[in-house]
Amino acid sequence: MTARNRGAVRRLLETARPELPLAVAALACAAAAVALTVAVPRLLGAATDLVLSAVSGHHRVDFAATGRVLLSALACYLAAFLLSFAQQRATATIAQRLVFRLRERTQAKLARLPLAYFDGRQRGDVLSRATNDVDNVGQTLQQVLTVAVTALLMLVGVLAMMVWTSPLLALVSVVMVPLSVVAARVVGRRAQPRFAEQFAATGLLNAHIEETYTGHALVGVFGRRRQAVREFGERNDAVFRAGFRAQLLSSLIGPSMSLVMNLNYVLVAVIGGLRVAAGALSIGDVQAFIQYCLQFGQPVNQVASMSTLLQSVLASAGRIFELLDEDEEEPVADPVHLPATATGRVTFETVSFRYAPDRPLIEDLSLVAEPGQTVAIVGPTGAGKTTLINLLMRFYDVTGGRITVDGVDIARVPRQELRARIGMVLQDTWLRHGTIADNIAYGAGDVPRERIVEVARATGVDHLVRTLPGGYDTVVDDDGEGLSAGERQLVTIARAFLADPPILVLDEATSALDSRTEVLVQRAMTSLRAGRTGFVIAHRLSTVRNADVILVMDEGRIVEQGTHDRLLAAGGAYARLYRSQLTGAQLTGAQPAASDPVPAS
Structure with a gap:
């Protein structure tokens, strides 16, 4: 067994430790059931000898004695059934x-993992670890616990009865066992990597399905459906090949074990017959021993089969524990709390950040956002705009300098407390399965309907809601089906404003809105943002013309800052960006950007 598998077994046992009393009870039931089961061949052998002695002695069969023996055997079988049922119920409870x-x-771990973990992995693979692998551990482990424990006890019990019946025949049978064990170990060792490949391939397949499903419309728009189907076929084929190899290897165990056990039956019949002829054994003893051989072969086969299932469990458990061992967001060792009365003053003091030592993203950036100010952040793709917000939210931690909120270094503030002070609206909307009211109130606790309606009216959502058949009780799924992109964005904006945070972050929040909806949202933002510190990441410069401060970023640095008019007059990077957008709008026949409505602080 590899070190990884040993670690998986140890941690599974640690996880199951609270079920120790139930496990002891299950073991006791299994042991009692096995003891009753292995007693039956001796009883049947005794019944056989009673009948044969009467026939060979030419006298009447003692049917009363024979009947008592057979009733005892039946009682043993019934009691063993009830005990086995109790054992299986206990093991099922343990597994579940x-x-x-x-x-x-797993769920708690996912909540504690940093954003960097999800940025570097496919979501489908992460979901597969949290769902498919966990389910596989439960379903397969229940089989292993039920069958393997009983099989091992049966091996011990049957072996003891075989030795009691005939040590010579027992020796012959035992000699054949190592061959079975060797076959099982060789095949099982070769099958385990194949199972690991199967689960890894399944994770990649799930990632492709999830990716294609969420982007179904765009896949069709860009004419990539055939390619998506082809990629699905390739990944599905990889799952098939890995699964086929794993199952092919595991399927070799049964036939190999059967061959060995059949050879054992032949040897027992020949040697047993010779011992009966010599008067050392009775025919009933040989009959009982052959039954023990059958009982002995079944658990050996079961243990061999369970070894393959165990490899499947360990492969899934390894993936689960690999997830649980990922580095997570470190809690603040000596936390400092933000002031009870928040003003929303934010400072970046010579902040630097890099994903890796050779990959600087932000270098020596400094800025101050005074309470109530609107700070717009613009620049080309990859300039570091979103990274700046991720640092403020502590999705990532700075590698140099510091960020303060109301004079407190956010590195010393518990993340949950910090994020409760910041409302965030992203370009990519996210709704949960539930009603419109539930989505607006998400994260705000127990909010009265009147407050939800008030915020909805202020953000323009109320007009939308009243057109829906269920009003605020209309149920939407996590894709927001039935709502347009702009309508979904309105709901997320209402959700952010309901939380009433002192700091507001809008990351391309109006990019998905049509012109009419954008007018409504911008007006709502103008009134509702009063008194809040606002950070606006924008691609369309028309939406930030009235910001108090506009920061122009490029390659992780602030290359310009000032108001819209001053930056245009300077004729620098901002002016070039603005003129290029204005020219692009005119070439496409759109309205000039300058006519777009903008929020004022």
Whole structure:
């Protein structure tokens, strides 16, 4: 067993430790059921000897004695059935509780992982670890616990009865066991990497399906459906090949074990017959021993089969624990709390950030956002605009300098407390499955309907809601089906304003809105942003003309800052960006950008 598999076994046992009393009870039931089961061949052998002795002695069969023996055997079988049922119920409970804990830990871990973890991985693979792998551990582990434990106890019990019946025949049978064990170990060792490949390929397939589904419309618009189908076929084929290899190897165990056990039956029949002829054994003893051989072969096959299932469990468990071992957001060691009365003053003091030592993204950036000011951040793609906001939200931590909110270094503030002071509206809208009211109130706790309606009216959502058949109780799914992109954005803006944060972040928040909806949103933002510090990331410069300060970023540095008029007069980077957008709008026949409505602080 590899070090990774040993670690997975150890951690699974640690996770299941609270179920130790139930496991002891299950083990006791299994042991009692096995003891009753292995007693039956001896009883049937005794019944056989009673009948044969009567026939060979030419006297009447003692049917009363034979009946008592057979009734005892039947009672043993019934009691063993009830005990086995109790054992399976206990092991099922253990497995389901184990899976419940793994799901809880996985979900809690996902909540603590930094944004960098998700940026570097496909979502489908992460979801596969949290769902498919956890389910596989639960379903397969239940089989392993139920069958393997019983099989191991059966091996011990049957072996003891075989030795009691005939040590010589027992020796013959035991000699054949190592061959079975060697076959199982060789095949199982070769199958485990194949199962790991299967689950990894399944994660990539899930990622492709999730990616294609969420971008279904764009896949069609860009004529990539055939390519998407082809990529699906390639990944599905990879899952098939990995699964086929794993199942092919595991399927070799059963036939190999059957061959070995059939050879054992032949040897027992020949040697047993010779021992009966010599008077060392009775025919009933040989009959009982052959039944023990059958009982002995079944658990050996089961243990071999369970070894393959165990490899599947360990492959999934390894992926789960790999996720649980990922570095997470470190809690603040000596936390400092933000002032109870927030003003929303934000400063960046010579801030630097880089993903890797050779990949600087922001260098020595300094700025001050006074309470109530609107700070617009513009610049070309990759300039560091969104990274700046990610640092403010502490999705990433600065690698140099510091950021303060109301005079407190945010590196010493608990993340949850910091993020509760910041409202955020992103370009990519996110709604959860629930009603419109639930989505507006998300994150705000128990909010009365009157307050939800008030915010909805202020943001223009109320007019939209009243056109829906269910009003505020209209249910939307996580894709916001039934709502336009602009309508979904309005809901997310209302959600941010309901939280009433002192700091507001709008990351291309109006980019998905049509002109009419944008007018409504901009007017609502003008009134509702009063008294808040606002950071606006914008591509369309027309939406930030009235900002108090406009920062022009390029390659992680602030190359210009000032008001719209001053920056235009300077004729620098901002003026070039503005004129290029104005020219582009005129060439496409759009209205001049200068006519667009803009918020004022």
